[in-house]
Amino acid sequence: MFFDALGAERAAQITHVSADAADWIADVVTERCPDAIQCADPFHVVAWATEALDVERRRAWNDARAIARTEPKWGRGRPGKNAAPRPGRERARRLKGARYALWKNPEDLTERQSAKLAWIAKTDPRLYRAYLLKESLRHVFSVKGEEGKQALDRWISWAQRCRIPVFVELAARIKRHRVAIDAALDHGLSQGLIESTNTKIRLLTRIAFGFRSPQALIALAMLTLAGHRPTLPGRHNHPQISQ
Template sequence: MKTASCSTIKEGPFREVLICVVEGRSKKTVRAFFDLLGSERSRALTHVSADGAEWIADMVAQRAPDAALCLDPFHVVKWVGDALDTVRRQVWNDARRAGMKALASQLKDSRYALWKKPEDLTDRQRAKLSPIQSANKPLYRAYLLKEQLRQVFGPGGAERVHLLDAWLAWASRSKLHPFIQLARTIRTRRHDIANALTHQLTNARVESMNTKIRLLIRRAYGFRSVEALRAIILLCLAGYARPLPGRT
C-alpha cells in the first residue's frame, strides 16, 4: 500500500488541525493540498515547514509565494550525518586496503559513537572516540563538523544564521569532499534554513501527528485500502464531531 501524505494548519498559538490526507508523496500530493485550501487561503499562508524535497519548495513558491518556507532542521542534521558516515566508510576502506585490520575494525565499531550526541554517549562509546581524535584527523574533523552543525540548531533565533555561515565556511575548506558537497547543497537552501532559524519553525508537531497515525494503523492491524486509512485518520485527528446513534 502506498503512503499517505498529511498536511496540517496551525490554528491560533498552539493548536494544529489535520486538514488533508492524500495518497502518495509527490508534487501531485502537495498540489492536492493547495487545491483543497483554495487560491485565496493558499496565498494567505505566512509560514510553511517542510523537508528538503525540491518538489515541495516548487509548489510552495507557485501556490503560496508570500509564505516563508522553513526547511526542517532534522533533515539538515540528517544530511550532515550522512556526510559523516561517508567519510567514515572512506577511511575504513582505506585502512582495510592497506592491511590495517585493527584500525579498520575500530572504525567499523565506532559508527554509533560518531552518530550520537556527546551527552548521550556511554563510557564505552566515549572510549571509541578517543583514538579517533588522536590518530585519525580527517574523521575527527568530520565528527566536529557534524556536531557544530547540530549546535547551529540549538536554542536561539535569527542570530544563529551567523553560526550557519561560519559552518559553511569551515565545511568548504575542510578538504573533506562529502562536506564540501554538503556545503554547496546547504548554500542553495540557505534562505529556507535561515527562515527555520529565524521563525523557530520545525516539523516537530507534524511528526507528532504522524506518530498518532502510526498508532491508528497498529490498532487496526493495517488497512486494506488508502481510503479506509484516510477515513479513520480524518475521523480521529481532524477534529470532526460525529453524532452517534442514541446520543445527543
C-alpha cells in the same frame, strides 16, 4: 492533493512553510501559497551533515579494509604470541561499529560510545573533524536567530576549507539554500516533533500488523500519541483518573 483539499482560500492564509529543501516542494509552495515564507527544516539540514559524516566513516573503513587485505592471515584457533599483528583488520572492525557513536548527540552517548569517539579523535583526525563539523551544524540550530546565522557563516567558512570533499560539497549545498535556512533560524520552525511522531506511528504500524481495518491503527495512534484519556467504565468520578 493536499492543496487541492485545502482550497485556494485557506492556502492563501498560510504564512510559513517548513519542509526539506527539495526543489519540487519549493516549486509547489511557491505556486499554491506564494506569500508564505519557506523555511528549511533544521532536522533535514542536520541530516545532510550526518549523511556526509557517514560517507567519511565509510571511506575510513574502506581504507582500513584495504590495509587489512595486505596483512598476513592467521590460521585456525587463537593466534600465537609471535603472530604478526593485524592493525588494519582491527581498525576496520572498530570503525564499522562506530556509526552510532558518531551519529548520536554527545549528551546521549553511552560510556562505551564515548570511549569509541575518543579513540577516533586520537587515531583519525580527519574523521573526527567531520564529526565536529556535524556537531557544529547542529549547534547552529540550537542558538537560532542572528547568533545562529553568524554561527552558520563561521560553519560555511570552516567547511569550505576543511579538505574533506563531502563537507566542501555540503557547504555549497547549504549556500544554495541559505535563504530558507536563514528563515528557519529567524522563525524557529522545525519538523522535529512531526518526524518524531511519524517514527512512533511507523512503530505502531508494525504492532498493528494483522488488524482488519485502518481505523484500528488510527485509534491506537490517537490513544498513544494524541493525549486522549477515555473514561474507563465505573471510574467517571475517580479523583486520580480526573487528574
